[in-house]
Every structure is written in C-alpha cells, then in structure tokens.
Amino acid sequence: MAVLWLMLLLMPASCLLQTTQDPNSPIKNVRMDPEHKRLTWDLNGNVDQISCIEESRLPVQAKNNRYCSFELMSPCKVTNYTVTVTDPPFSTWILFPEPDGTPGAAAENLSCRVHDVDFLTCDWTVGRAAPQDVQYQLYVEDGTTLERRKCLHYKTDDRGTHVGCRFDDISRLSKYPHGLRFTVGGTSGAARVPCTDVFRYLSAIEKLTPPNITVTCNKTHSFMEWKMLSYFNHRFNYELQIQKSTEAAATETVKEHTSFTLLNTGAYTVRIRVREVFDELLSEWSAPQRFECDQEEDMHTRSLRTSLLAALGVLLALLLALLLCRRFSLMQKVLPPIPRMKNPIGDDFPSTLMPWEAGRADPEDCAVAEVQVVKET
Ligand SMILES: *[C@@H]1O[C@H](CO)[C@@H](O)[C@H](O)[C@H]1NC(C)=O
C-alpha cells in the first residue's frame, strides 16, 4: 500500500522527467533553480552547444554548457522551458512551476502603477474559478536584492476579498532603476490557489504628476517656474497651454527646463502637462491656474507708493517740527541778549535793533540767529 502511495506521489515528477530518463540522453535531470533563476541539468558524456528557449522567445546560449539564466522567470506562471543540444542532437523540456492548484482561482489582470509621486498601487480581479473564501496577499520583490515587502493597505470588494493594495512612500521601496516583481498569492480552505505575478520597472509604470506653477511677475514679464517631482524618472519636456483673456489658447513646449517667461501678460490661465523624454510617458493636464499679473502689480505698486508717500510726509513733518523746536530753544538761549547788544556786524546794519518778542518767529529772527552761529565758529 505504501509503495502504491509512493508511486502515485512520484508519478507527476517522473512523467515530467521521462524524456531525460533515457540513459543515453546527453543531459539529464533538467530543473529550475528558482533562487538563482537558473535552468540547470546534469551532463552525460561529451556534449556541445546547449541552448535554452523560454516558451516561444529567442534561444539563449547556456553558460559553460551547465545552465541558462532566466533573470525574469516567473515563479507563478506555468512556463515551458526547452533545452536543445546540437551535438549529439537532442531536445527536452520541463514546465516550471509545475501546474498546481486550481488555475482559475488565481488573481487575474494584475496591474500596478506609481502615482501622485509617492504611491504605488496594484489592482487585480478575483479569479473566475476562485472559491468563495479566497483571500489574496500582495508582496513585491526587488529584482536585484530579492528583498521582499508585504503590502499593507488593501482595498476589498463587497465580499471582503482583497482586490487592490497601496504602498505609501515608495521612495524607500526601490532607489535604483531596477525592476520589481509583484506577486499576488492566494489562500483558501477549499482549494490550492496559484499565485500571479508581473515584473515591472517603476520608471515605466509611473503615472506622472503635473507640477504646480509658481509665478513672479510685473507689468511686462511673467516668469513661471515649477518643480517636477518623481523618484523614478528624471528627464522631462513640458507643454504649457496658455490662455490670455483676449486671445486664443496657445501651446508652448519647454524642453528639459522648468521655467518659462511670458511677455505682455495681463491676466491669464495656464495648464501644464509633462512628457518623459525616453518612454514618452505623458501626464494628464494640470488643473488650470489663473494669474493676474499687471493688476496685482498695479495694486501692489499703488499701495506701496501711497504708503511710501505717507511715510515721507510724516518724516518731513517730524523734521520740520524738530527744526522749529531747535530754533526756538536756540533763539531762546541766544537771542535774549540781542536787544542789549551793540550792532556786531558793522555800521551798515541798522543801529536800532528790533526788540525780540518771545513767541514770534519772523524771517528777520532767523537771519540774526544764523549770523550769531557763523560768528561763534
Ligand atoms: C514545451 O515546448 C516543446 C517545444 O519547445 C513542446 O514540444 C512541448 O510539447 C511543450 N510542452 C508543453 C506542456 O506545452
């Protein structure tokens, strides 16, 4: 009985390997090493020129006749790998992973995108043949470091089945331009659920976010600038759609710069969209932003001028008051003796000096005071 069970258990494996069981076959025991992503085998005698084919792709040469590398091999999708030997002529194949579980139970149409600069979101649909109690989990694996991260923020359908997931703060997820493998695994009490996976470069799945425009302007020039944010793409061209109040909308292209100067502005509305240089990824148009250049400038300068003038007026008044005050005190100190003095200048001056009256500031008083000061120095 135990032997029968053992035979049953071994049957699928021996079925798969039957073509390499021939003792005369030049390669034996073809297998996938998922950790190193290598298709490998044992050599049997002198063998020359081995190549491998993944499904219907182009053949790849084996390294040292020992293995073929499949960096992008899928751990979920059942794939046919064929190994061909030129001399002696021989060919065999295996399926990896081996078909397992209910094929229609796996998540379908897995798609992922980077969006709003910081976020990575994947969506999928529940497999058509999935059992009622199926639940899905998403994780990503760095294509180079093989570091894995579980996704935490799930979206569920009305049955509570996960149908999407979001990573926040993806800048920590992958700093380098290599890709990520996204895998949705499934669990169920009723059936084995195969996994579903896709391999993607984050730069290629980014939905670019159009930047915000800030403007500095005066009556003749409007200087627009913006800051483009993306962790995975770095070279951009921009399109500006500018609508001045009286004219038809005009589209301007700005190549790999993040500013644009508009002449004779007045009020205008502008929208921007961004196109990545290599992959031509194109963002949506931004929401229109409205700028009122000369009006703002007018109001600004007018209020500035008014306040400047007011300040100048106050300053002048203060200065005048100060001068007057100082003159009064000076005159009070200097002038009282004047009526008793002899004419200090000379005989041309009238000899009858006016008596000084306190509280009156006549032009004559000023002249006298000035003469006194000059003489003292
Ligand atoms: C795998 O591919 C080989 C040809 O490359 C073909 O002969 C074989 O039938 C395929 N196996 C399956 C299960 O499709």
Ligand SMILES: *[C@@H]1O[C@H](CO)[C@@H](O)[C@H](O)[C@H]1NC(C)=O
């Ligand atoms: C999945 O995608 C395929 C091809 O794009 C489409 O035909 C199918 O309807 C999609 N399935 C679901 C459940 O959305």
Ligand SMILES: *[C@@H]1O[C@H](CO)[C@@H](O)[C@H](O)[C@H]1NC(C)=O
């Ligand atoms: C643009 O500005 C809006 C509102 O100030 C803000 O919510 C948004 O995050 C900004 N977008 C970018 C890309 O900076």
Ligand SMILES: *[C@@H]1O[C@H](CO)[C@@H](O)[C@H](O)[C@H]1NC(C)=O
């Ligand atoms: C407006 O700004 C531009 C550039 O900043 C400058 O060249 C120009 O002279 C300014 N015009 C006025 C009227 O201030």
